[in-house]
Amino acid sequence: MEPLDVLVYLAKFVAFLLIFIPWSLHVVYRFTQTKWALFAKKSHKIPEKLIDDYDHKFVKLSGVRLHYVEEGDMTKPLLLFVHGFPEFWYSWRYQIKHFAKTHHVVAIDQRGYGDSDKPEGVENYSAKVLAQDIQEVIKQLGHEKAILVGHDWGGAVAWFTALIYPEVVSKLIIMNCPHPGAYEKVMRAVKSQILKSWYIGFFQTAWLPEITIGLDDYWALDVAFRSKFAGLKNQQNFTDEDAEAWKATFSQKGALTPPINYYRALVRGRDEAVDIINRVAKPSTLIIWGEEDPFLAIECAEYSQKMCQKAKVAYVPGSSHWVQQDKPEEVNKIMEEFLN
Numbered sequence: 001m002e003p004l005d006v007l008v009y010l011a012k013f014v015a016f017l018l019i020f021i022p023w024s025l026h027v028v029y030r031f032t033q034t035k036w037a038l039f040a041k042k043s044h045k046i047p048e049k050l051i052d053d054y055d056h057k058f059v060k061l062s063g064v065r066l067h068y069v070e071e072g073d074m075t076k077p078l079l080l081f082v083h084g085f086p087e088f089w090y091s092w093r094y095q096i097k098h099f100a101k102t103h104h105v106v107a108i109d110q111r112g113y114g115d116s117d118k119p120e121g122v123e124n125y126s127a128k129v130l131a132q133d134i135q136e137v138i139k140q141l142g143h144e145k146a147i148l149v150g151h152d153w154g155g156a157v158a159w160f161t162a163l164i165y166p167e168v169v170s171k172l173i174i175m176n177c178p179h180p181g182a183y184e185k186v187m188r189a190v191k192s193q194i195l196k197s198w199y200i201g202f203f204q205t206a207w208l209p210e211i212t213i214g215l216d217d218y219w220a221l222d223v224a225f226r227s228k229f230a231g232l233k234n235q236q237n238f239t240d241e242d243a244e245a246w247k248a249t250f251s252q253k254g255a256l257t258p259p260i261n262y263y264r265a266l267v268r269g270r271d272e273a274v275d276i277i278n279r280v281a282k283p284s285t286l287i288i289w290g291e292e293d294p295f296l297a298i299e300c301a302e303y304s305q306k307m308c309q310k311a312k313v314a315y316v317p318g319s320s321h322w323v324q325q326d327k328p329e330e331v332n333k334i335m336e337e338f339l340n
């Protein structure tokens, strides 16, 4: 080997060390940053204003202790707000103060959610148990009846409360949630609804839904509440601070399983509930429907109306599934007209 060749060889070797090795390390580093970040847990904190600007309380029921936020005059009629999945009392932030002028406003964390108790086991989240919680909350807060307002799963619980305990519901306001009997009819009649309900099947599996929702710092929550996928055109009402509140709530230990258990209990308990779900809702009912809901076919509104003694449907054009947060002014106005 000539000395010059040796020099060239050495130069290449040094270049290799200087370029290739740092590059490889960089690639490995990037890999750990992105792929491992999928499983990394960031810490989240409830924004101060959620704690300071609202009156937080607890109510003890026969099975669980529930957390709630309260505003307004307790001698006025009770307006009881029940949130959906995956949400908590704060989903009603555009309604709580607004209706406090005219009502005793209470927004609960349903069992298994937020600061409320989270009993174990799928059976503890059956629709009958959830409806019983609502009936007990009304009594414990010193009222005979409530105007019950429910959205999504909170809507389902409100429907079940009206079907099982009609005597405690003076009026029913439902947002983007079908009457349980109507839902089954829509599943048979409207083919697209089966596709829209894909996640209910997924939620029947163990562990996998919890892991998936937690991936990449609860990316699923961003997709659900802040993306076009969710039917959102106007995203201004879901601020970064709101997203932080959501992530702080659902990143608490064991915070995902109880909400998913609602779906597991629904499917397992279907046959037992069959006599309840085909009942007609007796209270005077208002159905508010955000038209751009990717999870529920718009036909659900009309089918639900037919399962009520007396019901009015108000469609909200351009609204996502999260109608009371997406179009608060419209929703509050529709509610006021119905309440007066």
Ligand SMILES: *[C@@H]1O[C@H](CO)[C@@H](O)[C@H](O)[C@H]1NC(C)=O
Binding pocket: 063, 064, 119, 120, 121, 122, 123, 124
């Ligand atoms: C339901 O919750 C109670 C506590 O509230 C608990 O004692 C019971 O074991 C739970 N049921 C199941 C099936 O896990």
Ligand SMILES: CC(=O)N[C@H]1CO[C@H](CO)[C@@H](O)[C@@H]1O
Binding pocket: 236, 237, 325, 326, 327, 328, 329, 330
């Ligand atoms: C806080 C906020 O951005 N509120 C907006 C929510 O959306 C309505 C339109 O439906 C706006 O009018 C609000 O200002």
